[in-house]
Every structure is written in structure tokens, then in C-alpha cells.
Amino acid sequence: MDIITGDIGGTNARLALCRIGANDIEIVTQTTYPSGEYASLEKIVKTFSENLESEPDAACFGLPCPITGGVCNTTNLPWKISQKRLQNTLGGTETHLINDLEALAWGIGGLSQSDFLTLQEGNGDGAGNAMVIAAGTGLGQAGLYWDGDVHLPFATEGGHCDFAPADELQIELLRFAQRKHQHVSWERLVSGPGLATIYDFMLEYRDVPAPDWFEELKEGDDVAEIVSTKAIQEVDDLYTEAVGLFIRLLGTEAGNQALKMKATGGVFIGGGIAPKMLDWIQMPFFMEAFLSKGRMRPLLEQMPVHVITTNNTALLGAAIYQQSI
Incomplete structure (x- = not known):
């Protein structure tokens, strides 16, 4: 067929x-x-x-x-x-x-173990609900309901829920994004265009002049790829700070979704951005943001967390x- x-x-x-x-x-x-x-x-x-x-x-x-x-x-x-x-x-x-x-x-059920990078083994046997979150041009989210034998996927529009800042820096980021968007969802910040917004915010917050390439951007330029590449190359601290904040926000929202789904069957990070940022995602601050849910931390620690590395x-x-x- x-x-x-x-x-x-x-x-x-x-x-x-x-x-x-x-x-x-x-x-x-x-x-x-x-x-x-x-x-x-x-x-x-x-x-x-x-x-x-x-x-x-x-x-x-x-x-x-x-x-x-x-x-x-x-x-x-x-x-x-x-x-x-x-x-x-x-x-x-x-x-x-x-x-x-x-x-x-x-598609997750059609992959092999070599198609995943495991961030947390968890202690489950694959039973229980699962979830997938994917950052690219937008921020997609879906659930996988466990019926006792198999996982049954279903769509959500969770990426469009309200962004919730967790500290003073993120509160200022929210205020900055509100000047650009009537409604600031998680997608407005945890996506390719979102990383561009975060970098733009950091320029203003740190009172740093915009570099020439940022001023000369054309429609269709992949700002997220430029910023992440410069951060990996450690061009300067501002790129690193912007990407670090982006990764924390991705971890935070993945943890939010994991709690809503009670995803003891697995948390899967997909999308076009994550495979390009594997070094960053493996740093401690992604999982710390994922787990930082107060009294629910022990539940999150039980969940397997994987990055999907195939496209x-x-x-x-x-x-x-x-x-x-």
C-alpha cells in the first residue's frame, strides 16, 4: 500500500x-x-x-x-x-x-531506540499517558492516551495557552512581548520566531546595541538558527543568555504539559529546533526547569524524557x- x-x-x-x-x-x-x-x-x-x-x-x-x-x-x-x-x-x-x-x-511507535536521545530514564514501563511537544515555526503539543494496551494520539492546541513568567527576568520578557502581541502565548516565545523575540528582548534589557546582521534582517531569514549558532560558537554572552532562556522556557512548558497529561508513559521533545540544540538541551537547566514543579517534582522524576532526533x-x-x- x-x-x-x-x-x-x-x-x-x-x-x-x-x-x-x-x-x-x-x-x-x-x-x-x-x-x-x-x-x-x-x-x-x-x-x-x-x-x-x-x-x-x-x-x-x-x-x-x-x-x-x-x-x-x-x-x-x-x-x-x-x-x-x-x-x-x-x-x-x-x-x-x-x-x-x-x-x-x-510516528513515535514507528521509531527505534537510535532515534531518541534520552534525558531522563524515569522508572516507568511505558504504560500510562504520554505527550509530545515540538518547537519549530510554532509550538505544537499532542497527547497519547493509554487505553491499557496501546497509546492513542490526540491533538491539542496547548501551545497557544497563556505564557506564565516564573521570575523577574521572565516578567520583563512578558511585558516586552505584550508590546508586540495582543496575546502572549507559549508559542510566541518557545518557537523559532520566539527565540528571535527573546534575543530582541535581551538587547533591550541589557541595553546593548543591535548587531548589524539583526538590523539588516530580511523576511524569511532564520533568526533562530543564527542566534543559536552564534550561541554555540560563544560569540558573546548575550547570545548564550538568550538561548539559555529559550531552553529553560521549553523545559518549563514541557513540564507543564507533562503534568496536565500525567505523562508517566513518556515525554517526547520533537520539532525542528530541538535536534539542532542537543548540546543545550543536555545541559542541567532544561531538566531543572522541567522538574521545577514544587510538590509534583517526584511525579515528574518518574517520567521518561526523550528528544526525537530523526526528522x-x-x-x-x-x-x-x-x-x-
């Missing part, structure tokens, strides 16, 4: 042809498209499908938005996506839409979901 799958993000749309065999799922071919250069997802899907050698049996796309009635408006793209239109684009091929983090959650998880997850229905 051949399935077109999509992992659609605000920066990139990744499409693949997955072949489901008796015991495994193989990615036959995949292509990455810059999302912002296309007027619609249908145009990307049409381009991808026209280059396939055979007709797919089905299609499933993971989308960065809440989906209702087979329709959604993407949060970080000016697209309105319709299951019916995509199905027509594919000549009537059976097509399904799911949330991108739901697709990521479905194909959501593509596989869309295929696993399609196979399951």
Missing part, C-alpha cells in the same frame, strides 16, 4: 511517498518545499504527485492547525486547507487531514494513522 504523507510546517512542507509492507513502513521518496513560496497546499501536492511513477492508494497530511469538518486555516501560513480539495487534486484518492503534532505522536517521524506517523483507520 502506497500512501502520500505530508508534514506541513510554517517554514517547510515535507511530502513523502510511504510504502507499507508486512512488517515495516518504507519512505520511497520525499521532497521538501518552502511553504511561503506557494499560494496553497494543493499546488505543492500537485507538484509532488505529478512526479510519482504510480498512483497512491491514499494520502494523509499533518497540518499545523486545528481541523474541523475536514477544513482548517493554518496558524502560521495564509492557507485555507480543505480535505475535499486535496482529494480532488489527487484525482479522488482517499485523503485525510490530521494535526501535525498528532501525526508526530502516531521523518510525522511523515511515518501520517502513514501509520492512515493504516489504522
